[in-house]
Amino acid sequence: MSPPHVHAKTLRDAGVQVTGQRLAVYDEVVRRPHSDADTIAAGVRDAIGSVSTQAVYDGLRALTAAGLLRRIEPPGSPARFETRVGDNHHHLVCRTCGALADVDCALGETPCLEPTDPAGYSIDEAEVIYWGQCPTCQEATSDRGES
């Protein structure tokens, strides 16, 4: 339950208009990274009473556009948001429960950014998703004696 005001300057400096809803949205992502819009909306309601779904979507869009948030969109699950922007890191996704974890890039600043033959494309970002199973689900699976 940190006071949302602490983020006011951050938002203003990024050129985003400061409103109660947006502070709450940002604070929610800070507190619980990798949540989807719905979870964030619930958290915000918990914090400031009520918000419309659109305010949340709009806030997330504005904050993402301003470079304060990063939007991750793993196939098979709704978009998620995190505050780690600017550094080049990637994600681990659990095939079983959908959990998401950060991984630092193995190859420095811009990994794999140079494919063998870019086919004429000008590349500005490489996004890596590692698919596997999180520790919890590995245990659960082996407990049930599955392959």
Add this chain to the structure above:
Amino acid sequence: MSPPHVHAKTLRDAGVQVTGQRLAVYDEVVRRPHSDADTIAAGVRDAIGSVSTQAVYDGLRALTAAGLLRRIEPPGSPARFETRVGDNHHHLVCRTCGALADVDCALGETPCLEPTDPAGYSIDEAEVIYWGQCPTCQEATSDRGES
């Protein structure tokens, strides 16, 4: 307009029941890789007269499950399908027009499959998406004098 029959054995060997719709769906993906479900449905209708949307989705699902197709899901666009399975290759996505191109993996069989700290996850696949602009859109953009 290749006769769809040529794929019958392929499907049967993969354990997929052979039907006219599925042959047509598979043939369509062979002929036009990286299409989405809607485009495939249109192509199939063109080839065999008519199909329900569900038959297409179901066929795609069955073929994907059987390992004959690979489903690619770039953020911001509907799922697309291709027949290149088994080899480890990645994709270039154009930010402007959404075009998709194949890239062979820069690092051999299983690239980047070993992140610095897998956080306890057991990883079975690394998926890389390169974001950029296709040659056509680069031209169009520079023509208009944009940055």
Add this chain to the structure above:
DNA sequence: TAGAGATTCTTGACTCGTTCCAGTTTATGT
């Protein structure tokens, strides 16, 4: 610290991609 003007929030309808359902049709194994 007011007031003007722009931006954001709310409510509600709506699109898009995809899945679920019940019933009929089609393929497969003996």
Add this chain to the structure above:
DNA sequence: ACATAAACTGGAACGAGTCAAGAATCTCTA
């Protein structure tokens, strides 16, 4: 050829996200 299981059809439904109009709020200048 026949029984059984699987796939197809049409239509309804769903989740995530967007669009639109008016009301509320913020920011900037005076």
